[in-house]
Amino acid sequence: MKRIPFLTTVIISTLMLTVSACKKNTPAACGSGLLCATVDGTNYTGDPYSSTSSGFLGLNTNYNGSYAQLIINSGAPGGYNLNVSSNNGNANTSATWQIDFEIKQLPSNGATYTSASGAVSFDYYDGSISTQFHYITDSAHTGTVTINNIDTINNLVSGTFSYTANEPTGQNYTPATHQISAGSFTNLLIRR
Numbered sequence: 688m689k690r691i692p693f694l695t696t697v698i699i700s701t702l703m704l705t706v707s708a709c710k711k712n713t714p715a716a717c718g719s720g721l722l723c724a725t726v727d728g729t730n731y732t733g734d735p736y737s738s739t740s741s742g743f744l745g746l747n748t749n750y751n752g753s754y755a756q757l758i759i760n761s762g763a764p765g766g767y768n769l770n771v772s773s774n775n776g777n778a779n780t781s782a783t784w785q786i787d788f789e790i791k792q793l794p795s796n797g798a799t800y801t802s803a804s805g806a807v808s809f810d811y812y813d814g815s816i817s818t819q820f821h822y823i824t825d826s827a828h829t830g831t832v833t834i835n836n837i838d839t840i841n842n843l844v845s846g847t848f849s850y851t852a853n854e855p856t857g858q859n860y861t862p863a864t865h866q867i868s869a870g871s872f873t874n875l876l877i878r879r
Contacts, residue, residue: 717871722753722773724786724848724870726811727862731784733773736876751778755844756878757793765793769837769844771872774812785812786867788848794834802850803829811852811865820860822852828864842877 717723722733733753753773760768769792774785787810790800800806802824809830811822824830830850837844848870854860 722872767793799833809850828853
């Protein structure tokens with residue numbers, strides 16, 4: 688039986704640790720019913736869906752956690768917009784971040800939507816309830832979302848996304864932008 692020399696063992700161990708460290712900024716497969724992303728190099732996973740709390744600063748919804756919502760829009764292709772939202776706590780008391788995006792039509796399986804074309808808009812909220820910073824996509828800061836599966840019978844949607852969100856005109860936030868990458872959502876409940 689041959690023995691592996693000590694130096695070879697050290698080199699192999701170092702390579703394994705290096706590869707492991709490189710994967711750190713890529714979220715693991717996002718669990719069913721959740722939204723996950725990397726924000727400025729830090730992994731985030733939204734809370735599970737909850738209908739027991741009021742909306743994030745009173746915006747457009749009465750739900751918390753990770754979920755999607757079909758909004759009737761007779762002027763949109765397919766008659767609906769799809770909003771996706773996720774945060775990490777009670778939106779009115781303890782959430783420190785929220786990711787939102789709106790596809791401005793009823794999405795199709797396998798389709799990719801871009802903010803540059805106006806097909807989707809993205810938001811990112813950062814801070815505490817008392818000091819809330821709202822970042823958006825604009826002509827210089829864009830993003831994409833791909834719908835891997837939308838099931839309007841069982842009300843579930845899955846996909847991937849990434850975008851750069853910037854401070855709105857006239858604001859002076861630090862940092863001025865946030866990079867949201869490796870985003871995914873798996874079997875999010877679609878509210879109607």
